[in-house]
Amino acid sequence: MSAVRPRILVIDDEPQIHRFLSPALDAAGYEPKRADSGQEGLRGIALWSPDAVVLDLGLPDMDGKDVLVRAREFFVKPIIILSARDREAEKIEALDLGADDYVEKPFGVGELLARLRAHLRQPVDRHDHAGPLTIGEVVIDLERRLVTRGGAPVRLTPKEYEVLANLARHSGKVIGHAALLTAVWGAAHKDDTQYLRVLIGQLRQKLEGDPAHPRLIETEPGVGYRLMSEPAR
Incomplete structure (x- = not known):
C-alpha cells in the first residue's frame, strides 16, 4: 500500500502558477490541490483538510488576508503567503494575522518547497516541543533553560x-520585530528595533560558526527574525 502523501492546497487565480507548481509539488512527494478563488479555497480547506496551504493575496473575489483570517478560525496548520505584494507592511500584517511564512513572487520553487518542508516538520503547537530543539550543533532545552553548542554550555544573558x-x-517561522520586543522588553519598547538588532548580533556571536554569515538565526529584512529548524546550507 502506498504511503499517504501530505496534501498541499494552492489558492491562486493565476493558471501559470498551478501549471508549474502542481507538478513540482507532485514530484516532491506531495498531493497538490487547487483553488482559484478565496471562497473556493476556504471550501477546499474544509473539504480536504490539507497539511499546508499556499495562499496568494491577490484573489479575484476577496483579499487573501481576509481568507487568512477566516481560515484561522478553524485551520491551525501552516499557511504560507505567496504574493507579488512586496511592501514590508503587507508582510507584517499577514504574519500578524496568522500566516506562518511569506514568499514573494517571482519565487524559486526550490525555496518554496524548502519552506514547506520546514513548516511541515514542526508540531502544530510550536509552544510545546516534545524535547530539546537540536539545530546542527546547537541544542536548546526550554524545559531546563539550557543552551549548548557542540556539547558545551553557552552562557547567555537573561x-x-x-x-x-x-x-x-x-x-x-518568522517572528516580527514588534512581537519579539513586546515579549522580551514590554509593549513600551515595541518600536526599539535597535535593542533587538544588538541582541541578535550577540546571540550570533555565541551560537554561529560564522556570525557574519548566519545559518541559525535568519533575518527577514524589514519584518523580523527566524530561527531555522535546520542549519541553512
Whole structure:
C-alpha cells in the first residue's frame, strides 16, 4: 500500500502558477490541490483538510488576508503567503494575522518547497516541543533553560535567552520585530528595533560558526527574525 502523501492546497487565480507548481509539488512527494478563488479555497480547506496551504493575496473575489483570517478560525496548520505584494507592511500584517511564512513572487520553487518542508516538520503547537530543539550543533532545552553548542554550555544573558526562547518556540517561522520586543522588553519598547538588532548580533556571536554569515538565526529584512529548524546550507 502506498504511503499517504501530505496534501498541499494552492489558492491562486493565476493558471501559470498551478501549471508549474502542481507538478513540482507532485514530484516532491506531495498531493497538490487547487483553488482559484478565496471562497473556493476556504471550501477546499474544509473539504480536504490539507497539511499546508499556499495562499496568494491577490484573489479575484476577496483579499487573501481576509481568507487568512477566516481560515484561522478553524485551520491551525501552516499557511504560507505567496504574493507579488512586496511592501514590508503587507508582510507584517499577514504574519500578524496568522500566516506562518511569506514568499514573494517571482519565487524559486526550490525555496518554496524548502519552506514547506520546514513548516511541515514542526508540531502544530510550536509552544510545546516534545524535547530539546537540536539545530546542527546547537541544542536548546526550554524545559531546563539550557543552551549548548557542540556539547558545551553557552552562557547567555537573561534577555538573550528570552529572545532565543521566543524564536525557538516558533522555530522555522518568522517572528516580527514588534512581537519579539513586546515579549522580551514590554509593549513600551515595541518600536526599539535597535535593542533587538544588538541582541541578535550577540546571540550570533555565541551560537554561529560564522556570525557574519548566519545559518541559525535568519533575518527577514524589514519584518523580523527566524530561527531555522535546520542549519541553512
